[in-house]
Amino acid sequence: MPQVFLDRDLIGRPGGRRDITTPALVLDLDVLEANLDAMTAWATSQDIALRPHAKTHKCAAIGRLQMERGALGLCCAKLAEAEALNAAGLRRFLLTSPVVGARKVTRLMTLAAQCEDLMVVVDDAGNVDDLAAAAKAAGHDLALLIDVDVGLRRTGVTSTEAALALAERIAAAPRLKLHGLQGYAGGVQHITDFEARRRASHESLAILAAVRAALEAADHPCPIMTGGGTGTHAIDPAAGVLNELQVGSYIVSDVEYDAVDLTGDASRRFRNALCVYARVVSACHEGIATIDAGSKSLAMDGPAPRVAFGAPEGTRYSCSGDEFGELALPRGHNEPLRPGDLVALVVPHCDPTINCFDWYHCVRGDTLVDAWPIEARGAAA
């Protein structure tokens, strides 16, 4: 259960957005919906399916919006994410990382029994054996994808031979069912230049296609070919390898993705839907103000957050501790910020910033309209 929501009384109050308790994670539902619709329209036009990644939003309400728009299911990076979203009523998951160890495998089988569709990736023979034993003991089938390393060097088999060996091992286990392949080119997603990103992504997908060809030649069909992300969503369909995309960040975008030309024509398919609202808590120095959002409220592993409103153009944020940030006003600006002033910051890197919060403050225009719990916040295990 997330912590108490502090602003229940503001919901529906005209202009209540400006009274939100800070720091807060503020989600613009109009922009969110437009982003969801834009991705759905793109995928439909390309005849490719979506299996959006819930590691980004960690929220059942957003997951439901994705499912209502035709998503096949949700991806989760961790078992606990899927458990949290399942507890909130979602039923179709792909676990995009291996689930390893006896205790987690036990939880996996419990979750599988509660889901309409649960798949998990594998890249290790011992892990396949553990899953085979667990599925046999549970008396129901378990759907697997073989994870293929297409260049990230993080998870996934590193050769066609290894993939074939895993496929044979899966085929030999009565309760395991091979449904296809996953190949995620994580390192490619943020290549800023479209053409360079296209080349890199298609090279990665060629690896995946070769593995599929070898498996299908050995009578291991791969109906599901899953991978990709927001950074390559406009690039991957043309390669003809994937039939579904694991897009995540498109729902809200962030400063990091704003630097990436996603579509090749510098159009902006997705707009910023997510800000951290903060307030000035101290303003004793000319030209700077201290706000109540530091590294416990803004993931600082990427670029700095960008001011959306509340401070003049050219204001720069820098983290000044776990709880505080410094706003440096542009030179020559002579309307100082004062304690209590509200500032909205576009989130720098959406996934880990969202993971700092228990709730989305949902707004439309100037009105706080809802509060959505981030059920899988912190669900890392």
Next chain:
Amino acid sequence: MPQVFLDRDLIGRPGGRRDITTPALVLDLDVLEANLDAMTAWATSQDIALRPHAKTHKCAAIGRLQMERGALGLCCAKLAEAEALNAAGLRRFLLTSPVVGARKVTRLMTLAAQCEDLMVVVDDAGNVDDLAAAAKAAGHDLALLIDVDVGLRRTGVTSTEAALALAERIAAAPRLKLHGLQGYAGGVQHITDFEARRRASHESLAILAAVRAALEAADHPCPIMTGGGTGTHAIDPAAGVLNELQVGSYIVSDVEYDAVDLTGDASRRFRNALCVYARVVSACHEGIATIDAGSKSLAMDGPAPRVAFGAPEGTRYSCSGDEFGELALPRGHNEPLRPGDLVALVVPHCDPTINCFDWYHCVRGDTLVDAWPIEARGAAA
């Protein structure tokens, strides 16, 4: 309420520590208690009091251990931290940052009515006026400290004149009571060289002493002089300015503080009590292994975490995403890590790492002995 604790069944089971569900935040209670005792002994020997900072641990159980050892109260960086710890039974708090804005001031007065001792710092006249009005309306006194900027440029008045003006304003408000001064030299705490740190800290404290002298000359006594941190705990008493220390990280230490010679003689007064346990989830490449702890489980704003056990000496961790880390084994090592292998990592920067988790897994030796909720995790508002 924190999320469900996954390892309840392991508590008390001999050797159960090795089965802990990962990633987990594992607190060695023997080392924690030794650290708490060492700081208490030091403070007693120096005739200085402790008001430990709860922003580090965010945990009522640890706060109680500090209170049992004679702490005056707990510091909190944010109002919501104090509210969460108050809800868990703690009653004495100093809010070390200004509490700004009508809605937070209302919460502050509610909290004050529930506490035996609540103090808050101020650095702004308008904020003092707001607090004066709220205390008058509530019909009870509110204790204030003037926050003095001793070099951090984050919060605090920047001149003796400003401090005097605030003191006069406080004195003019019937329900506000000035109890003293706070000066926190945050930028000094991690200066690695002891002598350089000593000089910098004493320069900061000289600023604070000058403000006190001016206030006391104007008949504004300052019985409380609070500041300092783990980095200067061995340095500040000798300056004779502070009468209490806001130490935080000493309870568990971290890789960042391990690089700081805290005592000037390279002795280690505080030992590492806190690790993130992780497991290998993939090991398809020679010489590297992927573990299930990334930037959502280890704050990566400082140095890399250090392997405590489970991987050979010389193994290097690097973050490979929000959910994963890469362990690079030392060259020539030829016992590969395998999926499921357990690795313990000393936390790199304790405060924000703790803020990633809902529970401490508490161990003594090889036994998981308890689970402590991190009540104020995420309490940033």
